[in-house]
Amino acid sequence: MKTNYGLKASHLFLTLSLLAGLLAACQPAAATADPNIVMTAAYETAVAQISIPTETPAPTDTPVPTATIPRTPPALPATYQTSLLKPEDLPRTYVTDSCQYLQNKWKSNNALPGTIIMPVMFHGITKDAATGPNQISAQDFKKLMNDLHELGFQAINMQQMVDFMYNNTNIPPRSVLLIVDDRHFAESFNDHFRTYYEQWGWPVVNAYIGIDERPDLWAENAALSAEGWVDYQAHGYIHNIPIMNSSTDEFINGEMGGAITSLQKYMNKTPVGYIWPGGGFSARAVEIGTQLGYKLGFTVNQRGPVMYNWIPQADAVNQSNPMAIPEVPANNPLMTIPRYWDVNARGQLDTVIQIGEQAALYAEQNKAIELEYYDIVCAPSLGPIP
Numbered sequence: 265m266k267t268n269y270g271l272k273a274s275h276l277f278l279t280l281s282l283l284a285g286l287l288a289a290c291q292p293a294a295a296t297a298d299p300n301i302v303m304t305a306a307y308e309t310a311v312a313q314i315s316i317p318t319e320t321p322a323p324t325d326t327p328v329p330t331a332t333i334p335r336t337p338p339a340l341p342a343t344y345q346t347s348l349l350k351p352e353d354l355p356r357t358y359v360t361d362s363c364q365y366l367q368n369k370w371k372s373n374n375a376l377p378g379t380i381i382m383p384v385m386f387h388g389i390t391k392d393a394a395t396g397p398n399q400i401s402a403q404d405f406k407k408l409m410n411d412l413h414e415l416g417f418q419a420i421n422m423q424q425m426v427d428f429m430y431n432n433t434n435i436p437p438r439s440v441l442l443i444v445d446d447r448h449f450a451e452s453f454n455d456h457f458r459t460y461y462e463q464w465g466w467p468v469v470n471a472y473i474g475i476d477e478r479p480d481l482w483a484e485n486a487a488l489s490a491e492g493w494v495d496y497q498a499h500g501y502i503h504n505i506p507i508m509n510s511s512t513d514e515f516i517n518g519e520m521g522g523a524i525t526s527l528q529k530y531m532n533k534t535p536v537g538y539i540w541p542g543g544g545f546s547a548r549a550v551e552i553g554t555q556l557g558y559k560l561g562f563t564v565n566q567r568g569p570v571m572y573n574w575i576p577q578a579d580a581v582n583q584s585n586p587m588a589i590p591e592v593p594a595n596n597p598l599m600t601i602p603r604y605w606d607v608n609a610r611g612q613l614d615t616v617i618q619i620g621e622q623a624a625l626y627a628e629q630n631k632a633i634e635l636e637y638y639d640i641v642c643a644p645s646l647g648p649i650p
Contacts, residue, residue, distance in 0.1 A: 337640040341630040344574065344623045348615050352582040353567040355574045356597045363642035365573055366634050368432040369627070370649050375434045375572065378624025381425060382417070382569045382616050383441040383562060383603040384408075389456050400606040402456070408610045409460055412440055415613055419466035421495040422537040426559045429598060432572040438620065443469045443562065443603065445499060445539060450484040453494055461493040471499035471539035471562075474523030482530045489531045497537040498523035498558070506544025516549045520556055536560065538599070543589065550599040561599035565589065568602060569616045571623060576602055 343357055359365040368374060386405075387398035394401045400408075412419075418436040420428075425441055427433035442457075453468065460466040472485065488494040501522030507515070520538060527535050536559045543564030553561060565588035567576035575597040578590045591600035604612055638649060 335640045337637045338633050340637055341626075341633060344626045346619055346622055348619050348622075349568045349576055350582075350584045352578050352580075352584055353576040354578070355568075356577045356592065357573045358575070358597045359573045363638065363646055366638045366642060367646055367649055369572065370631070370635065370638070371432070372650065373434060374432045375428060376437055376624065377627030378571070378620045378622075379428070379432075379435060379437045379439070380569045380571050380616060380620035380623070381420070381428070381435075381439045381441055382609070382612075383443060383601060384606055384609045385562075385564065385603040386442065386444045386606045387446065389452070394607070404607070404610070405456065408606065411610055411613060413464060415617065417613075418464070419460070419468070421467045422469055422497050422535075422560070423495075426536050428572060429560065429570070438617065441469060442466070443471055443497075443539060445471045446503075447473050447478075447481060447485070449481065450488055453488055457494075467493045467495050469495045469497055469537070471537075472496045472523075472527070473499050473503040473541075474501040474526035475503065476526055476529075486531050489533065496527060496531055496533065496535070497539060498527065498535040499539045500541040501526070503541045506542035507540065507546055507549045508544055509546045509548075511546060511549065513548070513552065516546075516552050517556075520549070520553050520558070524556060537562065540564070545589065545594060545600060547594045550594045550596045553599055554596065558599065560601060561596075562601050562603055563589065563591065564605075565591070565600075565602045566604055566608065569619055570601055571620070574623070575600075 340362060343355055345355065349355070359368075369377060386400065388394075388396070388400070389405050390399050390401050392401065394404075415438065416436075417438045417440045419442055420435055420439045422441070424433075424435055425439075428435045428439075444453075444457075448470070453470070457466075457468045461468070470485070485494070485496065489496050498520065500519045502519065505515075505519075507519060519541070523538075524535060527533055534557065536557070538553055538558045538561045540561060540563055545561065545563065550561065565578075565585065567578070567585070567588070570576070577592050577597055577600065578585065578588065579592045580590050581588070591597065591602075594600050635649070643649075
């Protein structure tokens with residue numbers, strides 16, 4: 265950059281030259297001054313009187329960082345509880361990742377909080393009055409089905425329940441899973457369930473015994489399976505010996521694995537649900553069942569309905585339900601889901617509805633807290649909730 269320094273230096277030199285000449289002229293003629301000495305003295309005198317400015321660079325603005333205030337995540341609310349269940353039948357959760365649970369819970373296209381499933385167990389439907397503990401009359405059966413429909417329930421199949429229980433995939437807010445245990449002729453389904461499929465689109469699940477016999481019976485049921493509205497799932501292989509804590513791995517694999525083989529052979533499908541024969545199960549059987557690919561297991565315990573990440577279970581045998589095997593020791597709520605017995609289901613419809621409504625209200629009351637937690641803790645890694 266060009267400065268005034270060069271111009272002033274030129275003026276200085278010219279001034280010094282003139283001074284030198286004047287000084288020389290003012291000296292006596294006899295003494296001739298050394299011009300070099302005169303020039304040096306004049307230069308030093310002039311320089312002492314001149315201030316040479318220096319350039320100061322303009323200051324640069326330094327950005328001041330904005331202070332980041334750390335956000336403290338709120339405490340997540342406790343699991344929804346209800347006095348509508350028996351005191352010993354406490355809801356258990358099974359999703360261990362809180363962030364994944366909250367994302368599934370609040371996704372806009374997933375099932376609404378409070379969505380509830382009522383699994384119902386059937387064994388035999390009689391034309392006349394029921395004569396055994398595992399039977400329901402055709403008249404009472406029709407009343408149950410009509411009441412379910414009038415109260416807004418809709419039937420789902422096993423895969424829908426799997427998707428809901430694992431990922432909260434959208435299903436009707438009031439859902440029912442109709443499970444018919446044991447082998448039956450096609451006539452039984454045509455007489456009792458087909459009309460509800462044709463009128464309302466309701467499927468029915470058949471817990472089918474896997475023993476490889478009676479090709480005629482397999483053929484009838486395979487034809488219904490091909491139609492799509494009878495959903496065949498596993499109900500053991502030999503079936504008549506319940507699994508217990510003392511059961512060997514060989515027996516468990518034969519029962520659970522043999523059922524898979526038969527359904528694949530005759531119906532070209534792999535079951536995802538295992539309906540425990542006689543309601544018998546063990547922690548080891550639950551472990552083996554999940555290794556074989558089963559996603560859900562069903563007991564004969566009557567405890568309550570189920571929701572996403574919410575399954576009623578008991579820690580130990582209790583007086584309110586003394587015949588029910590406690591599920592908590594098996595350590596997998598998804599493989600020990602309770603069911604309502606058909607003869608008792610109709611009287612529990614209002615309770616099931618109330619539990620769903622209470623759960624929905626509880627979720628709405630805690631929505632802001634859960635979404636704030638998700639935004640602070642989960643969103644950085646999982647992104648915003650879709």
